[in-house]
Amino acid sequence: xxxAEAWQPADGLTLEPNAxxxxxxxxxxxxxxxxxxxxxxxMLAQRADFLLRTGTCRYPKRILxxxxxxxxxxxxxxxxxxxxxxxxxxxxxxxxxxxxxxRIIDRFRSVLTGDDALDAGYKIAHSKVxxxxxxIVFGDLVPLAIQILQKSKMARNAIRQTYSxxxxxxxxxxxxxxxxxxxxxxxxxxxxxxxxxxxxxKIMGWAGALxxxxxTFAADFAALPLNMYRNFRxxxxxxxxxxxIIRVLDPASAMPDEQLAGDEGEVFAWQFxxxxxxxxxxxxxxxxxxxxxxLPPSEV
Numbered sequence: 001x002x003x004a005e006a007w008q009p010a011d012g013l014t015l016e017p018n019a020x021x022x023x024x025x026x027x028x029x030x031x032x033x034x035x036x037x038x039x040x041x042x043m044l045a046q047r048a049d050f051l052l053r054t055g056t057c058r059y060p061k062r063i064l065x066x067x068x069x070x071x072x073x074x075x076x077x078x079x080x081x082x083x084x085x086x087x088x089x090x091x092x093x094x095x096x097x098x099x100x101x102x103r104i105i106d107r108f109r110s111v112l113t114g115d116d117a118l119d120a121g122y123k124i125a126h127s128k129v130x131x132x133x134x135x136i137v138f139g140d141l142v143p144l145a146i147q148i149l150q151k152s153k154m155a156r157n158a159i160r161q162t163y164s165x166x167x168x169x170x171x172x173x174x175x176x177x178x179x180x181x182x183x184x185x186x187x188x189x190x191x192x193x194x195x196x197x198x199x200x201x202k203i204m205g206w207a208g209a210l211x212x213x214x215x216t217f218a219a220d221f222a223a224l225p226l227n228m229y230r231n232f233r234x235x236x237x238x239x240x241x242x243x244x245i246i247r248v249l250d251p252a253s254a255m256p257d258e259q260l261a262g263d264e265g266e267v268f269a270w271q272f273x274x275x276x277x278x279x280x281x282x283x284x285x286x287x288x289x290x291x292x293x294x295l296p297p298s299e300v
Contacts, residue, residue, distance in 0.1 A: 004054040009046050010083040015039075017252045018226045022194065023047040026056050029193040029223035031214045037233030040196045041072075044167050045079040047194060051165055052088040061164035065094040066182075068170045073099070076169060093163075097178050098138060101145035108155040111148045118144075142177045149184040159185050165192045172197035174213050183220065193221055229253045235265030 004026065009015050015023060019039065022032050023046045034040050044065065051057035067073040077094035095103070102124075109118050115131055123135045136144070148155050166186060168174070174182075186193060195217050218225050229246045230253065231239060239260050247254045272278040289295040 001055045002053055004050070004056060007050050007054050010049045013042070013046070015043065015046060016228060016230045016255075018250075019043045019046075019228050019230075022226055022228075023050050025192070025194075025224070027192070029217075029221040030195065031218040031223040031225045032194065032196045032228065033198060033214060033225075034196070034228035035198055035231065037231040038198075038228040039230065040198070040228070041076055041079060041169070043228065044076060044169065044194070044196060045083045047165075047167070048080045048089075048092055049084040052084050052091060057091070057164045059091075062091045062093055062162055063165045063167065064100070064163045065092065065167040065169060066100055067094065067096055068173050070096055072169060076167075097181070098141045101141040101181065104145040104148055104155065104159070105141065107158070108148045108152055111152045111155060112144060116144060116147065142181055146177065146181050146184060149181070156185065160189050160191060163191055165194070168193060168195040168197075170197050171195040171213060171217070179213065179216075187220060193217075193223065195223065230255055236260055236262035237265035237267050239265075241267055 004024065007024065009020070009023070018032075022030050022043055025047075032040070032043070048063055048065075051063060057063055065073070065076050067076060073094045073096050077089070077092065080092045080094075081089040105112075105118070109120070109122075112118055117133055118136065119133045122133070124141075125135045125137055128135065128137045128140075149159075166182075168182070182193075195214065197214070214225070217223055227250070229242075229250055231242055234242065239255065243255050243260060270278075270281070272281065286300055289300060290297055
């Protein structure tokens with residue numbers, strides 16, 4: 001264990017000012033927004049390293065990370081293991097929303113009664129036929145977990161006594177039911193929540209993702225809003241353009257020149273009469289890349 005003021009990012013990595021501030025926050029909840037390639041997952045891994053190595057997450061408390069996809073949940077868990085080692089990482093739980101809800105149901109199933117009662121060996125099926133104590137569908141998991149937390153103070157306290165910190169990844173896609181689950185479990189407690197996401201990448205609106213979720217979260221949990229600006233995916237010429245914008249938005253977050261060297265990448269400035277012509281030009285470009293140049297769609 002090391003003192004909080006002596007902690008440095010694991011593996012010699014350099015974090016931009018707001019990312020470093022977020023990684024080392026010991027009191028407040030955080031609402032952290034960032035664009036693609038800004039290192040959101042890495043910041044969470046470094047924050048886990050800080051909390052565990054400094055004892056800010058005091059033993060035997062644990063850290064809970066909730067993601068939307070299985071691969072994202074697995075990736076974060078693996079990254080935390082690389083940063084702080086398997087012993088400390090054993091106190092890091094990484095689940096999807098549905099996996100977290102299922103753990104609540106499995107542990108406190110007896111709270112469910114009447115039409116919602118479930119047998120111990122219940123299954124999760126693709127479709128539900130009538131009422132059954134032996135099976136539910138995927139979409140039942142979060143509502144049933146919400147019902148348990150609404151009814152059982154013991155269930156709420158058990159979760160709250162387990163975790164000192166909660167990470168919410170890709171939070172821009174949080175739905176009303178998922179947010180209700182988070183509020184029931186953690187609102188009004190001393191548990192530190194760190195919500196991370198990119199409001200410009202919200203892709204789950206069709207599934208009920210909430211508008212303005214970061215502002216709502218900041219108000220509900222008295223969270224400190226922060227933004228990360230740097231981009232670790234773009235090539236040097238693009239980074240230099242982005243860096244000039246960062247100098248205006250947040251001078252302290254501008255990247256040092258040594259991180260911007262190189263001639264790789266291309267930057268174009270095009271003008272169009274209206275948005276329709278712009279869209280047609282882009283559609284033609286993409287079609288040519290895929291059909292003629294055989295570029296995989298995932299690379300566009």
